Amino acid sequence: MVEFSQRSQRFQASAIRELFKLMADPEIIPLSGGSPADESFPLAEIRTIIDDLLATQGSALLQYGITTGWQPLREAYIQHLLQPKGISAAAENVIITTGSTQGIHLVCDAFLNEGDVVLVESATFLNTLNVLRKFGAQIVAVDMDDQGMCIDDLAAKVQQYHPKLLYTIPTFQNPTGRTIPLERRQAIAQLAAEYDFIVIEDDPYGDVRLEGEALPPIKYFDASGRVIMMNSFSKIIAPGLRVGAAVGTAEIISTLEVFKQGMDTHTDNLAQAVCAEFLNRGLLPAHLQRISAMYKERRDVMLSCLDTYFPASCRYTIPQGGLFLWVELPPGSDTTALLNKAVQAKVAFVPGAPFCLDAESGKRYMRLNYSFSAPEQIREALRRLGALLHDELQA
């Protein structure tokens, strides 16, 4: 039988994939996903917007569109999501993507040759690791502390490995919830300019801030044109729409355009137009306030339950936004094994190992999501997990 490509062997056999199928059990409390709350979606606004759009520009929306994106969305993205962060861009600097997953894939396609070095945070987004593996990248982890990526280690690895690309989630990082402070952001942009590598600044969570002051993106410090910032409407409007955006130099964007042409021609017009109208009608600020209040309550319940139910030897991050926190268990813990027991107890989380290049070092960690489940579910889930952990420690 015809053999699959070599690159199809590069995806890691996912130990947790089968477990994820078990998680479809509706009785399980899922702290495992990365989904916004169902009740967070601005459904009434979207219904009105779609009805208006189809009444006034239905044919244009149903017809083929332009690969770089629905023009009103490119403009609205610049005006409402870039300019307020101090980033000036023209339409030629922007491409709309089918989620920021596609944006990451496009940048890999445009820049990576087999064997190129890509630096990532020592625990990072699973899907990016898989895409980098597919492209045959040599992936190198950069150490993190409580403030995210360590610049000393980054500088050392840049000099040692001459990377082509750095992938970072600087704000409310997945999986750790950590945020890189201002000076480090500036340093990352400077290192990229000095040592000539591309930075993918993946920022799907930055606008979901529960408290504290917003920081300028790395892109803000990008005098050399080497930073490509990715944004997503998944966490701020709705993931089902599959709309993201990337901003970079005109040369980079037009290269991404050629690759996108071969991937899906363009992103669904109606979904793009919904995002544009949502921004242009000024609905985003109130919506972000509403979901931030919702997620802050959930995060606070989770933090208080971690104190109440988890063994005192556990440590955890206190994210100022986003969807996740990261729990560190005592040495010798194995969260992949623990997940089996948790699923029996009808609770799901994601064990640390798959986020880490060095799976062994990830075994002490678990990622908990606080955006999807209601506060009382979070409380019950943490109670059950806490009981399991106390049993483990006594065993």
Place this chain on the structure above:
Amino acid sequence: MVEFSQRSQRFQASAIRELFKLMADPEIIPLSGGSPADESFPLAEIRTIIDDLLATQGSALLQYGITTGWQPLREAYIQHLLQPKGISAAAENVIITTGSTQGIHLVCDAFLNEGDVVLVESATFLNTLNVLRKFGAQIVAVDMDDQGMCIDDLAAKVQQYHPKLLYTIPTFQNPTGRTIPLERRQAIAQLAAEYDFIVIEDDPYGDVRLEGEALPPIKYFDASGRVIMMNSFSKIIAPGLRVGAAVGTAEIISTLEVFKQGMDTHTDNLAQAVCAEFLNRGLLPAHLQRISAMYKERRDVMLSCLDTYFPASCRYTIPQGGLFLWVELPPGSDTTALLNKAVQAKVAFVPGAPFCLDAESGKRYMRLNYSFSAPEQIREALRRLGALLHDELQA
């Protein structure tokens, strides 16, 4: 500055790309595109469907979906588009794609190693050629006659090149409008089984039949599981939705799923649900009748104008469906050069060269689209093109 990947050099510098930008001039009559008519879209039905869907399952549609597709669409695709063609499939045999462009990309990702041989029709879909080039395929053209791909030449090239993949558009082919007859379809499936290669049967146009009897797809004859059929909702509902589907063995589909996960996670749920409802409400047959009647009128106008306005030395195909016909000009003609003059005369078509691996042999051809423009525009465009061609022949 950071260099782009080697694969980004593989896209052919598109000579017609700049011309396509000129074609944005609204005064130009576009016989160049591959778009359905704006007035063909079932806009009222789609408005009603979306309103119903958002009223009843809004949260599920706005939430993250499953990589293989919105379950009701997988089922509706099987029931309404596969079973009537004699193809039996279960959900595990189906993946919903972001247009069939994505389906083609996924199969390349799953099967092609650098240097693998891929057979294509001697004139074929531009975008597929670009994707194959990106993957570093060695592309080999198979001769065509009036009945599409020649089986003798296919058999000879299969034995000579040991291809990994054959890409074919058997029904109302792009760009020629030709349809492969039944015995050849059977022969293709048999050759794939005997010589162990994968067939991509790209079928976006098959349901847009203007006259004549439908033929079974190559997939119908696929006893060995080597045929992957791609369908699209772009031509039968609306391209702006970006929804397609692929059917193959469970093993192949689950491999495509892993690649799709890294490309866009899943296809827009609402767009998928619109397609599912359109099928399940039984709206497709009447809609296909309506657009077929519309396109038949336009095709007939084009055929009659070819007789009236074009030099008698021109030959052309008479497609029984789809969106395109293919005109052969006398030896020595150069349609790429002609396009410059046509654009001056405010008419656009696609010259033959970019569809052909051997660009030189494509210079005599042009592809004309009859689906997008109204009959009176088609008449005027053919009158202008005919005048240009008479001038050329007298020069």
